Amino acid sequence: MHMAEDEWRVSDLLDDDQPIVEDAKLARQIVDVLEALRDSELDVRVPKAAVEFAENTLSEWFEIIAEIEKKRGNIPYLINRELYNPNMDGAPEWDQGLQLKDWEHWLSDHDFMERFNQHFNLTKMHQTVKSENPLSGYYNRIFPVKFVLRVLAALSLIGTHEVSKGEEDWEEDSEQVSLNDLRKIGLEHALYAREYLASLDRRIGAMKNIGSEIAVGFPESSDKAKERFVAQFVGSKRKKQLSGALIEMGFVNLPKFMTFTLDEIHFTPAGWKFVMMSNPILDQSGAGWAEYIQTGRRFSDEEIEFLLKHFETNIPAEWQHLMHIANSIAKGGNRPKLLEANLISIYGWESTKVSQMRNGAVSRMEELSLLSREKEGREVTYKLTKLGKEKLL
Numbered sequence: 352m353h354m355a356e357d358e359w360r361v362s363d364l365l366d367d368d369q370p371i372v373e374d375a376k377l378a379r380q381i382v383d384v385l386e387a388l389r390d391s392e393l394d395v396r397v398p399k400a401a402v403e404f405a406e407n408t409l410s411e412w413f414e415i416i417a418e419i420e421k422k423r424g425n426i427p428y429l430i431n432r433e434l435y436n437p438n439m440d441g442a443p444e445w446d447q448g449l450q451l452k453d454w455e456h457w458l459s460d461h462d463f464m465e466r467f468n469q470h471f472n473l474t475k476m477h478q479t480v481k482s483e484n485p486l487s488g489y490y491n492r493i494f495p496v497k498f499v500l501r502v503l504a505a506l507s508l509i510g511t512h513e514v515s516k517g518e519e520d521w522e523e524d525s526e527q528v529s530l531n532d533l534r535k536i537g538l539e540h541a542l543y544a545r546e547y548l549a550s551l552d553r554r555i556g557a558m559k560n561i562g563s564e565i566a567v568g569f570p571e572s573s574d575k576a577k578e579r580f581v582a583q584f585v586g587s588k589r590k591k592q593l594s595g596a597l598i599e600m601g602f603v604n605l606p607k608f609m610t611f612t613l614d615e616i617h618f619t620p621a622g623w624k625f626v627m628m629s630n631p632i633l634d635q636s637g638a639g640w641a642e643y644i645q646t647g648r649r650f651s652d653e654e655i656e657f658l659l660k661h662f663e664t665n666i667p668a669e670w671q672h673l674m675h676i677a678n679s680i681a682k683g684g685n686r687p688k689l690l691e692a693n694l695i696s697i698y699g700w701e702s703t704k705v706s707q708m709r710n711g712a713v714s715r716m717e718e719l720s721l722l723s724r725e726k727e728g729r730e731v732t733y734k735l736t737k738l739g740k741e742k743l744l
Contacts, residue, residue, distance in 0.1 A: 359415050371412060378408040429505055429536070432543035438550060445547035449501040449540075450634050451627070457508050458627075471507045471527070474617040477593055480601040480665050485672035487583075488704075488711030490596040492568030493658070493718050494649045495584045498544065499537045500602060500626040501633060503528060503616065506536065527615035530588055530605060534581040538570065541580060545569035565632070565649065567714075588614070597622070601665050621661055628654050648720060655719050659742055672712055673721070677735055677743035680722065685733045 363369055382405055388395055428448060435442040457463055490496075506528045548566040570580035581587070586595030588605065597603045602622030606615060618626070629635070631651055650658070663670040679685075679693040690713075691705045700708065713733065716722045721739035725732045735743075 359418060364412070364415065371408075371415065374404075374408045375412045378405040378412075381405040382409075428509065429502070429540070432539050435543070437543050437546040445544040446501075446633050448505055449498070451629060452634070454505075454508060467508065471510070471617065473620050473623055474604045474606050476601040476619045476621065476665060477598050477604045479593065479599045481667075482599075483668055485669045485708065485712065486596070486599060486666070486715070488707035488709070489579075489583045490599075491711040491714040493600075493715055494565065494632070495541065495568035495580075496596050496600060496602070497625070497630060497633070497650075497654075498541065498569075499533070499585055499597060500618075500622060502537045502540050503533055503597075503603065503618070504623075504626045506532065507618075527617075529614040530586055530616045531614065533616055534585045537585050538577055538581050541569050541584075542572065542577070545571065586616075601661065602626075621665065625654070625657060625661075628657065630654065649718050650720075655738070658719060672708075673716060674743050676709075676712055676716065677721070677739055680733050680735055681740070681744055687731055690733065 364372060366372060381401060385397065385402070385405075388397070430443045430447055432443070437443075437445060451458075457467075510528060545566050548569060552564045552566050568584065570576045582595065584596050586593065586598050586603070593605060598605075601619055602625060603616050603618055606617060629651060630649075632649055662673070675694065675697055676690065679690050684690045684693045687706075687709065691702075691709050694700065694705050694709060695702075698705070698708075713722065713724070716739065717724060720736055721743065722736060723734050725734060
């Protein structure tokens with residue numbers, strides 16, 4: 352007796368006692384025999400009904416599989432990177448499950464996205480974005496921020512799917528992505544990605560071109576490097592203090608309940624918009640790699656325009672910092688020590704801090720195609736790009 356369609360499970364299709372399983376095995380044998388006959392010189396009569404049996408049985412078998420997958424929601428998933436060496440054959444791609452195309456089914460499903468928006472609701476930016484200080488020099492790259500945001504988006508979408516099976520009480524059973532979850536899984540994915548990105552840098556000789564290494568910002572395997580990555584590029588919560596690039600750039604926040612900061616991590620509107628923008632490295636591997644190899648470029652024109660407007664509107668101290676650096680370079684302060692001297696006169700920072708802040712900001716500006724660094728011997732010279740002059744002078 353045939354099972355009802357809505358009762359089929361993967362285990363049913365592995366059960367030899369199911370009639371459809373027996374029929375599918377016979378159909379496969381028929382296909383194998385037909386293929387063998389085509390390669391032979393034998394003249395064997397094959398009744399039309401036998402071919403139709405194989406066609407109809409396998410069609411029904413595939414339809415059942417499609418129905419099971421439809422109920423599962425065409426799940427894109429994140430493979431556990433700890434199980435694989437990224438340089439071995441058969442290993443998952445470094446960006447597996449993190450590309451926009453992986454999420455097309457979910458993002459185009461109105462009902463699913465409505466449930467997603469109800470539960471993983473956007474939140475306002477943390478107060479640190481309005482700080483009088485520019486972004487920390489430790490945040491010396493923005494691409495790792497984009498990468499971790501993609502991990503958070505994937506976890507949030509997967510979390511919505513796991514509890515969104517059509518039950519009316521799905522919201523009561525759902526769990527938010529916690530900061531601790533993101534620290535753990537974001538680190539796991541970043542470690543895996545770095546192995547691949549570093550090998551790419553080596554293959555194209557990027558290490559010879561100062562500032563162009565795409566693996567910079569992604570963690571090495573030492574405990575110190577891992578802790579630094581999660582603290583700087585994911586986030587930390589110590590007592591009531593929140594820190595980290597995702598938070599201080601205004602892309603995520605942890606909501607409060609009365610006076611308590613929850614461990615749930617939510618996108619801000621700016622963070623959700625940024626994460627959903629196509630990225631030439633993450634989303635267009637072939638073309639993205641070609642452009643990176645030629646120019647070191649990590650972001651699309653749309654992403655760069657968004658980030659600059661975001662800084663100007665929401666992180667004014669960072670925007671002013673970029674303008675100070677651009678003006679200094681334009682007036683001849685185009686070498687590290689000259690630029691640092693100008694920044695000391697503006698901010699009054701001590702030498703260690705000014706070096707860190709200069710390096711971090713210059714690296715971010717290079718990522719955003721606002722300046723380039725040229726090296727001759729030991730001397731590094733900064734040069735504003737056309738975009739840098741248009742936006743910052």
